[in-house]
Amino acid sequence: MTRHPEPDPAKLAAARAAVALVQDGMKLGLGTGSTASVMVRVLADRARAEGLRLRCAATSLATCELAESLGLSIESLDRIGWLDMTIDGADEIDPDLHLIKGGGGAHLREKIVAAASKRMVVIADPAKVVEQLGVFPLPVEVVQFGFETTRTLIRRALTDLDLGDRDVLHRLKGSDPWVTDEGNWILDLHLACIPDPVALARALSAIPGVVEHGLFLGMCQLAIIGKPDGTVICLDRNEGLDADLLAHEGDGL
Numbered sequence: 438m439t440r441h442p443e444p445d446p447a448k449l450a451a452a453r454a455a456v457a458l459v460q461d462g463m464k465l466g467l468g469t470g471s472t473a474s475v476m477v478r479v480l481a482d483r484a485r486a487e488g489l490r491l492r493c494a495a496t497s498l499a500t501c502e503l504a505e506s507l508g509l510s511i512e513s514l515d516r517i518g519w520l521d522m523t524i525d526g527a528d529e530i531d532p533d534l535h536l537i538k539g540g541g542g543a544h545l546r547e548k549i550v551a552a553a554s555k556r557m558v559v560i561a562d563p564a565k566v567v568e569q570l571g572v573f574p575l576p577v578e579v580v581q582f583g584f585e586t587t588r589t590l591i592r593r594a595l596t597d598l599d600l601g602d603r604d605v606l607h608r609l610k611g612s613d614p615w616v617t618d619e620g621n622w623i624l625d626l627h628l629a630c631i632p633d634p635v636a637l638a639r640a641l642s643a644i645p646g647v648v649e650h651g652l653f654l655g656m657c658q659l660a661i662i663g664k665p666d667g668t669v670i671c672l673d674r675n676e677g678l679d680a681d682l683l684a685h686e687g688d689g690l
């Protein structure tokens with residue numbers, strides 16, 4: 438039997454709290470990434486132990502493979518239809534619960550699944566909580582055709598938004614382009630800060646070769662931040678971020 442390393446306690450705490458929200462009969466979206474993988478394991482354990490009848494859609498081939506290997510049955514999103522809840526990770530979370538996602542290149546499918554869900558719950562460790570988005574490079578999925586043209590149009594958009602002359606880097610896997618589950622490439626925008634995420638999202642979406650960017654604005658209703666001591670802080674979009682959490686940001690809590 439394959440042994441898996443002990444999960445990070447903060448991620449595990451967040452995953453357990455999110456899985457506690459799952460009810461029998463629910464239709465679920467399963468996110469992608471290291472935190473979402475912990476959640477899939479916790480979910481599979483609970484589903485097995487309690488005999489939960491769940492219908493799940495995966496946000497990536499990797500999550501699909503993991504979930505099925507643990508006994509969760511995965512169906513296509515279109516077959517399931519609208520979902521009760523999606524549980525996913527994030528690369529950055531700001532005080533309005535706006536997110537940067539796509540560090541693992543899955544943000545296109547993740548956004549489609551989140552848009553099909555009544556509720557998007559994000560799970561993360563404290564390092565993901567920021568006062569302003571943008572330190573994490575913003576992933577943008579682009580079609581391969583006209584790649585350099587699209588990159589130039591993105592650079593122009595950044596200049597128009599006064600974001601300066603920033604690196605717009607082609608994501609690689611070794612020396613080859615990173616290819617998404619949908620067969621596209623990714624540009625990582627090293628912006629340092631994003632003062633107006635709404636304006637940037639609008640500008641990027643208007644560029645023809647852009648398939649999807651990693652800004653998730655107004656999609657997440659609840660963020661569950663796990664702490665290394667096993668406790669969690671829940672951040673509801675309507676209530677804003679916990680001041681203590683922001684004060685501890687960066688020092689590992």
Ligand SMILES: O=C[C@H](O)[C@H](O)[C@H](O)COP(=O)(O)O
Pocket residue numbers: 468469470471472473525526527528537538539540541542543544547
């Ligand atoms: O493309 C990947 C996803 O958006 C992930 O949910 C995000 O990158 C967070 O991943 P992790 O939990 O591994 O930090």
